[in-house]
Amino acid sequence: MHAQPAKDVSMLGDIQALWEELQGLSHDRFRLAALETRRAGQSLTTMLTAAVMLGLILSTAWLGLLAAGIQWLIEHDLQASHAILLAVAGNLLLALVLFAIIRARSNYLKFPATQRSLKAVPKAPCDKRSLSFLAR
Numbered sequence: 001m002h003a004q005p006a007k008d009v010s011m012l013g014d015i016q017a018l019w020e021e022l023q024g025l026s027h028d029r030f031r032l033a034a035l036e037t038r039r040a041g042q043s044l045t046t047m048l049t050a051a052v053m054l055g056l057i058l059s060t061a062w063l064g065l066l067a068a069g070i071q072w073l074i075e076h077d078l079q080a081s082h083a084i085l086l087a088v089a090g091n092l093l094l095a096l097v098l099f100a101i102i103r104a105r106s107n108y109l110k111f112p113a114t115q116r117s118l119k120a121v122p123k124a125p126c127d128k129r130s131l132s133f134l135a136r
Contacts, residue, residue, distance in 0.1 A: 073086065
């Protein structure tokens, strides 16, 4: 008779130890997730800052390239106003192409395949002949 309560006490102790270990693991996982979220936020901030700086550098390089192209056209006997209009037209054409690419790719941001997979499958209409076996 004394063996049974000791067995229950040891099992209860094991369950309590397991519960405490589970709580400790959960706390560690939440802390790890918080630390990684913090590091991800810092990395994102650094990446966005670098992207803005890169955009500015590439913009000035593009403007310099355009200025050199306009200067080249002027040196080859094209009027300055025509050379500038040609550069503007080229930029607008490039902007239009890039806009079309962005617009075509934006459809994938809506997760179309996932949305289709989550929609309910329409049921086939019930036919009275197919339900005739229930009447029997």
